[in-house]
Amino acid sequence: MAAPADRSAVLLATGRGLLPPAGATLVVCVSGGADSVALLRLLHAAGSWPLVVFHLDHGLRTESAADAVWVVSLCRDLGVACEVATVALRELARARKQGLEQAGREERYRRVAALASRLQAQAILTAHHRDDQVETVLMHLLRGAGATGARGVPARRACGATPLLRPLLHVPRADLHDYLRSLGQDWREDRSNRDLTLRRNALRHRVLPLLEDAEPGFSQALLTWSQAQSDGKGAGGVLYRQLRDHDLEPSRQRVRRLGELAAGSAGEALHLGPWLITRAGAELEWQDLRAGPRPPLPSRRIIGPGSALHGACALLLRQEPQPAAAALRTRPGEAWLDHAAVAWPLAWRPVEAADWWQPLGAPGRQRVFKTLSDRKVPRSRRAQVLVISDAQGVIWIPGLGISQRVRVRDGSATVLHGWVLPVPDLAGDGAGSLKK
Numbered sequence: 001m002a003a004p005a006d007r008s009a010v011l012l013a014t015g016r017g018l019l020p021p022a023g024a025t026l027v028v029c030v031s032g033g034a035d036s037v038a039l040l041r042l043l044h045a046a047g048s049w050p051l052v053v054f055h056l057d058h059g060l061r062t063e064s065a066a067d068a069v070w071v072v073s074l075c076r077d078l079g080v081a082c083e084v085a086t087v088a089l090r091e092l093a094r095a096r097k098q099g100l101e102q103a104g105r106e107e108r109y110r111r112v113a114a115l116a117s118r119l120q121a122q123a124i125l126t127a128h129h130r131d132d133q134v135e136t137v138l139m140h141l142l143r144g145a146g147a148t149g150a151r152g153v154p155a156r157r158a159c160g161a162t163p164l165l166r167p168l169l170h171v172p173r174a175d176l177h178d179y180l181r182s183l184g185q186d187w188r189e190d191r192s193n194r195d196l197t198l199r200r201n202a203l204r205h206r207v208l209p210l211l212e213d214a215e216p217g218f219s220q221a222l223l224t225w226s227q228a229q230s231d232g233k234g235a236g237g238v239l240y241r242q243l244r245d246h247d248l249e250p251s252r253q254r255v256r257r258l259g260e261l262a263a264g265s266a267g268e269a270l271h272l273g274p275w276l277i278t279r280a281g282a283e284l285e286w287q288d289l290r291a292g293p294r295p296p297l298p299s300r301r302i303i304g305p306g307s308a309l310h311g312a313c314a315l316l317l318r319q320e321p322q323p324a325a326a327a328l329r330t331r332p333g334e335a336w337l338d339h340a341a342v343a344w345p346l347a348w349r350p351v352e353a354a355d356w357w358q359p360l361g362a363p364g365r366q367r368v369f370k371t372l373s374d375r376k377v378p379r380s381r382r383a384q385v386l387v388i389s390d391a392q393g394v395i396w397i398p399g400l401g402i403s404q405r406v407r408v409r410d411g412s413a414t415v416l417h418g419w420v421l422p423v424p425d426l427a428g429d430g431a432g433s434l435k436k
Contacts, residue, residue: 026051135204319339
């Protein structure tokens with residue numbers, strides 16, 4: 001048998017390219033189970049990174065407090081920093097109207113992300129391994145995700161502002177257990193892992209052994225097939241990846257509903273978990289409802305032609321002689337207004353519930369929010385739409401058109417030529433007045 005030091009290098013080799021350079025601080029999630037203890041021992045043996053262990057006590061088992069004490073003791077023996085947090089998970093799940101598994105996963109990620117941010121760590125590490133990957137892929141298939149939904153646990157994902165890495169995804173569970181035995185290292189056993197009423201446990205202890213018995217090499221073949229499917233560019237695979245990227249478990253129903261939204265009309269919406277998903281043009285926009293409503297945008301006062309900033313947009317207004325009719329054709333974000341019909345000063349501001357206007361060519365006045373609805377602007381984005389109004393009301397909604405009242409007429413002596421342009425490279429809050 002290889003020496004423990006040699007074995008640690010071999011086990012970590014496949015995931016080492018995923019890890020940050022030597023010297024980077026890593027936060028390691030350790031439950032006390034064999035997999036996470038093996039990850040900690042492997043990283044400690046490598047000696048390349050400062051390590052901080054994170055342990056969350058969910059308070060679901062009578063022995064969970066003893067698990068936390070055990071993890072602290074292990075870290076003390078290894079000379080590794082350790083932070084322990086506790087949560088009353090049943091009460092939390094009930095308050096959030098979530099299942100225990102989902103609530104626990106979200107809370108673990110939330111807390112470890114906060115710790116990593118506070119420590120300015122370069123990565124968060126978890127001990128997901130090859131057998132976890134096999135179980136995940138099989139669970140997705142049983143839920144009806146289909147061939148294009150066969151992607152398993154990603155090796156890298158965001159966790160708050162810190163990347164979460166899984167460097168053991170190619171290592172079998174048995175190899176990790178053998179490694180710990182070679183060190184004489186024990187671990188904690190979670191009795192809930194033997195509860196066969198839980199789907200993953202039933203797959204692990206009953207279904208997969210039967211499949212491996214009937215077809216030796218089944219697990220590796222499933223992983224090879226999964227990789228081939230998830231590397232594809234099909235529409236179903238894109239929808240599946242969007243679900244996974246937003247921490248939603250894929251299922252046949254979710255993929256179908258998301259596909260129907262993607263194929264539908266702009267402005268339609270769908271609720272999935274904590275997300276409000278709307279179709280904006282050809283794209284799907286995901287809004288996290290847990291983040292609360294977006295803060296209201298400010299209003300900018302415009303005293304005359306010139307230029308100004310509002311967030312990441314620039315407004316340009318120029319007074320010009322009336323051009324030939326052919327030149328009045330507009331491009332997106334551009335407008336031609338009758339200068340004499342504009343009642344100064346102007347305001348560049350978010351749309352308001354009381355706003356009315358008469359769109360160019362329309363038979364009468366209507367609420368601006370109705371215009372936004374008719375033009376398929378997603379409901380989640382309407383409060384963020386910026387309009388330009390004068391003393392008498394809205395005269396221009398950039399991207400949607402101008403008011404009938406300020407249209408250029410045959411007798412207009414001068415026109416106001418306007419553009420609203422994105423300027424994502426500009427910093428600051430866009431404050432500043434429009435200058436003549």
